Amino acid sequence: MKRSLWLSVFLTLVIVVSGCSSEKKAEPIMAHQVEASEEIVVSIKGEPAKGFDPAFDWPGLGEALFQSKLVVFDKEMNLVNDLAIERSVSEDGKELTVKLRNDVLFSDGEKLTAGDVAFTFGKVRETTSYIDLSNVKQVIAEDDYTVKFVLDHPDSTFEYTLTRIAIIPEHAYSEAYGQNPIGSGPYKFVEWQKGQKLVIEANPTYYGKKPNIKKVTFLYLDMDASFAGAKRGEIDIARVSMDYIGKEIPGYTQRSIETMDIVSLSLPTVKSGTYEIEGIPVGNDVTSDTAIRRALSYGMDREGISKNALNGGARPVYSHNPGMPWDNEANAIKNADVESAKRILQEGGWADTDKDGIVEKDGLKAEFTLLYTPGDVERQAVVLGVQESAQTIGIKVNLEAKVWDEISKQKLIYKDAYLFGKGADSPFEIYTNFSSDRITNGTTNSPSYKNEFVDEYLNQAIQTTNQDEAMAFWKKAQWDGEHGANSLGDSPFVPMVAFHHTFYIKNGVEIGDFRPAPHRGAYWITVENIKDWVKR
Numbered sequence: 001m002k003r004s005l006w007l008s009v010f011l012t013l014v015i016v017v018s019g020c021s022s023e024k025k026a027e028p029i030m031a032h033q034v035e036a037s038e039e040i041v042v043s044i045k046g047e048p049a050k051g052f053d054p055a056f057d058w059p060g061l062g063e064a065l066f067q068s069k070l071v072v073f074d075k076e077m078n079l080v081n082d083l084a085i086e087r088s089v090s091e092d093g094k095e096l097t098v099k100l101r102n103d104v105l106f107s108d109g110e111k112l113t114a115g116d117v118a119f120t121f122g123k124v125r126e127t128t129s130y131i132d133l134s135n136v137k138q139v140i141a142e143d144d145y146t147v148k149f150v151l152d153h154p155d156s157t158f159e160y161t162l163t164r165i166a167i168i169p170e171h172a173y174s175e176a177y178g179q180n181p182i183g184s185g186p187y188k189f190v191e192w193q194k195g196q197k198l199v200i201e202a203n204p205t206y207y208g209k210k211p212n213i214k215k216v217t218f219l220y221l222d223m224d225a226s227f228a229g230a231k232r233g234e235i236d237i238a239r240v241s242m243d244y245i246g247k248e249i250p251g252y253t254q255r256s257i258e259t260m261d262i263v264s265l266s267l268p269t270v271k272s273g274t275y276e277i278e279g280i281p282v283g284n285d286v287t288s289d290t291a292i293r294r295a296l297s298y299g300m301d302r303e304g305i306s307k308n309a310l311n312g313g314a315r316p317v318y319s320h321n322p323g324m325p326w327d328n329e330a331n332a333i334k335n336a337d338v339e340s341a342k343r344i345l346q347e348g349g350w351a352d353t354d355k356d357g358i359v360e361k362d363g364l365k366a367e368f369t370l371l372y373t374p375g376d377v378e379r380q381a382v383v384l385g386v387q388e389s390a391q392t393i394g395i396k397v398n399l400e401a402k403v404w405d406e407i408s409k410q411k412l413i414y415k416d417a418y419l420f421g422k423g424a425d426s427p428f429e430i431y432t433n434f435s436s437d438r439i440t441n442g443t444t445n446s447p448s449y450k451n452e453f454v455d456e457y458l459n460q461a462i463q464t465t466n467q468d469e470a471m472a473f474w475k476k477a478q479w480d481g482e483h484g485a486n487s488l489g490d491s492p493f494v495p496m497v498a499f500h501h502t503f504y505i506k507n508g509v510e511i512g513d514f515r516p517a518p519h520r521g522a523y524w525i526t527v528e529n530i531k532d533w534v535k536r
Helices: 003-018 115-129 158-162 223-231 291-298 304-310 338-347 377-392 404-409 428-434 452-463 467-478
Strands: 039-044 069-074 080-082 085-091 095-100 138-145 146-151 187-193 196-202 216-220 238-239 251-265 275-277 280-282 315-316 367-372 394-399 417-422 493-506
Touching: 039 223, 039 280, 080 085, 095 115, 115 138, 115 146, 138 315, 223 238, 223 493, 238 291, 251 377, 291 338, 291 377, 304 315, 304 377, 304 493, 367 377, 377 394, 377 417, 377 493, 428 452, 428 467
Parallel strands: 039 216, 039 238, 367 394, 367 417
Antiparallel strands: 069 080, 085 095, 095 146, 138 146, 187 196, 196 216, 238 493, 251 417, 251 493, 275 280, 315 493
16 A cells, blocks of 8 residues: 555545635744743644633643643553542542642632532533543532542543543633633633634642743644744744655654554444434444454454555554553454454354455445544545455445534434444543443444343443452453453444554654543643643
């Protein structure tokens, strides 16, 4: 698979999907080249549409900048205290008590207390659909520096949830908070020109390690403009697309950062009409056959897609949690194992009896539609690779680009295959992806997957108060030797690749190492260690 061939096919798709436009893009506002070591300019992707308000899931899974969290991850993915100084779980697993630091100030000088924590969790429950707090019965401020979380049932993943939520000040909160946030984080808000730039400065009242860089300007640029800005020496850290991998800029080092920003095929596991969602029958007669799903997983040339179609800007993955403590070693299978894929189809009763290159079973052709959202070059390259790999094992995949609103309205993710973004820094994603209680309930279990053995492992993993036991159950849900949700088992999802994030970093700028960046938080994870950045 040569990249030039992939790109020519991709460009054809773009023309068909997008049409032609003569509209000129507005010229981006570029910051002047910064000379002082206390200032730095960064181009970044992922401007939050609703502003910098944790009640609306800012910053996703990355660094909150303006606010602080109770607990955070270290680089080895261990949970460590931040605002918290002590965490204790009750014997029955239904209460988590957190003791807070008593020296934390918001950037307006007011003290952060347990009341702010309780207020924040109440707001998050009201406003965001991305964080599941349905198990939280109460959040009680027992005193100024003690907060108790009361759960309906034990939840071994709840402390991971705490890493998602940054604390907001009750006294300073309003509907406009996200446009001019006040918080207790390492930086304070200065200016936001929407679609253009964000300016922040070090927070002098911050309780933790003071940042080395006093002022940071984030530029919201497309990848080409980011590259051009770096060539002019105007940007210290420039995010670019994988098309620029290998291209040198004098005075800069190129760096490709691995992430868990994963794309995965969602394959309906039930026959058409098995369920209805809002009166719309869902399911798929082809992908509901386990042999089809498993054969696809074995047959995918993930390495070829990563190296050729994506210019080396991704790596092949075989689960949604590669390298995480809850990953199962059995997830790793041979790349592009066409022989095994064909054997799985044959054993499942699929054969190319009419010699047209497509296998069939009981008169049904192994043919289905794979949906993807237009406008993302990397995802479009992946679906082309899926189509080509599937063809080699006798499965026909028809590609169709649709905007998410149309997909969602017509419930298409429950009827057709879809290229989903996956990858999280909590094992709770295993639960939401594979638990049968998520069938037609939200979009996480889009394949409508159900396996009683997997359900039992998931419930045990959630309800134990012992993290070692929980890890064992998470792994068994993926594969226990006979049953599971991975490629050896039912394969409702086919993980494909994890995207890398490519940067040009100006000589003299050091940004250190990062923990694995999950999907949705991957853009802002780059600034998670911003306090340690140095510009010499």
